[in-house]
Structures are given as C-alpha cells and as structure tokens.
Amino acid sequence: MDVFRGTPLFVQIFIIHFAVIPGIFGASQGPVVSGVVALGLNSAAYVAEIFRAGIQSVARGQMEAARSLGLTHWQAMRYVILPQALRRVLPPLTNEFIALLKDSSLLAAISAPELTFAARTILGATLRPWEAFLPVAFLYFLLTTIFTQVSYALERRFAHGRSDE
Template identity: 45%
Template structure:
C-alpha cells in the first residue's frame, strides 16, 4: 500500500469531506421541509394537489438518482453562478446548485413517506381530543400531531442523512468537488489507482459510523422519554 501522496494531497480529502457535509446538511434541511409539505398535501382534500404530489413521489422514487442529477444539470441554467475557491477545491455553484436542488427533491420524496408514516403512527384519539376542545384542524396538525410525529420520524431522518452522505458521491458525475471527486482528482494526478479511493472510502466509513452512533444515542434518549 502506497499512501505517500497523503501529505501533499491531504487537502483534497479534508475539504472534500467538508463540502460533502455541507451538501448533505442542505439536502436534509430542504428535503425535510419539502417532505413535510408533500405529506400534508397528500392528506388534503384537494384532489389535484394530491395527484400532483403523488406524481412527484412516483417519478423521484422510480428513477435512478444519477439520471435525475444529469437531467437537472443539463436542464437548469446557472451559468452565471460564481466559482469560489475553498481551500484546495473550488465550489462551482453552476454545478452545486443543480446538485443540491435535485438531491433535495429526491430526498423530499422519500422523507414525505417517512413523515406520512409518522403522522399515521400518532393515535387518532389525539386528533379527536383536540377537535373536541375546539382546536381547528390546522392548529391540531401543527401543535398536536406534528410534534408527536416528529419524535417518531427523527430516527428515520438520521438514516436519510447517512444515505445522503453516501449518495452525494454521485454528484461527481457533474464535476462537483466533494470527497469522491477529490479522491479521483488525486488518483489522476498521482497515477496511484487504489489507495486514494481506499482512503476516501475510509473517510465515508468514519462519517457514517459517527452518524450511526449519534443516531443510536438519540434513539436511546427518545426511548427513555417514552418510558
């Protein structure tokens, strides 16, 4: 094993990890908001809205993410977006914005199902009790149902965050300098074929292991609250 490249090219991995985490946080944030809105739209009595969100979920859950990324990059025109130097890598927003948008749309489709299941897991008696107290449906959903549902879906959101950390590597197909693309840059520069990829895989493994540990701590904390 030849890891002699690390002292010189360490920055490609470190800054690549930071970019990966930044992308994943943005995607989880926007994907969660979108997922909640889609889940609520599915429960509405507006048939057109319900049909549109079901079509959206069907498309994004039924097509490969890498295909969605390429379509978004070719379709969305952000040619005037800036390129900002970030350590040893460059953040090209003409590529970053389509990547974040499409990953958020994809994540929102999956999170909507997580939120829907979380809402349905809340006992119907909670809603009925709120209605009996004269609380309007919107406020019942906001103040009674969603807080309890959010507690149910937090572990699943943790799993989604871990998935996005790994799936963000697909953004290298449109030239975003995240961790995997950084590793490939080191590979093509040093002509060392295996070790840069192994080191990137190690970084991904460390990230997902830390997140999995944090998720277990959160689940244990929530479990104590239920007891």
C-alpha cells in the same frame, strides 16, 4: 414527488445539470448548484414521504381527543401529533440523511468538487487507487457512524420515560 422517488438519482443529476438548470437560467450554473438542486429535490421527496407516514402512524383517536379538549387543528398537530410522529420518523430520517451523504458521491459524474471527485483527481495524478480511495471510504464511514450515533442518542432521549400512545 413520485418522479424523484421513481427515477434513479444518477439520471436526475444529469437531467438537472444538462437540461433543467440551463433551461431555466440560459446557461449552466456549475456542477455544485446542479448537484445541490438534484440532491435536494430527491431527498425532499423521500423526507416528505417519511413525515407523511409518521403523521399517519399516530392513532386517529389522538387527534379526536385533542380536538375534543378544544384544541384547534393546528394546535393538535403541534402539541399532540407531531411530537409522537417525530419519535417515529427519526430512524428513517436518519437513514435518508445517511443515504444522502453517500449519494453525494454521484456528483463526481458532473465534476462537482466532492470527496469522490477529489479521490479521482488524486488517482489521476498518482495512479495509486488505494491511497486515493481508502481515505475517502474512511471519511464516509466516519461520517455515517457519527450520524448514526447522534440518531441513537436522539432516539434514546425521545423514548426516555414515554410510551407511543
């Protein structure tokens, strides 16, 4: 997973679109498939790291206490560790999903039909950049604002009446 966190997403999109997917299937499967695979692998690497850090942030004594009460390792993870970790990973997880949304604009480089590609198509037909890109910028802003507000609501819900340890 360090390969995906340590290389630019733009480069990953091109490698997956022009080398990996054709190498596996013998031909390109289209820009949408390549884009979904590239964004999925890149985001999965970051999400895995976020969850790893969240689980490790829970005090070791929590697991020891759960085990001393007779819970198995998996029961302790499910009922004690993960609920605490989930509250802690929500803000960085929200940031990752917002970054994923904004990074989807990079798929225009391989002609995937997404917002930026649509704006470039409109620009090519009208030669009016403001009219082509301002609505796209507004849509990205609107979507990130919605994600952020949902995240704040979830954070408040998880934090209501609870302490971390």
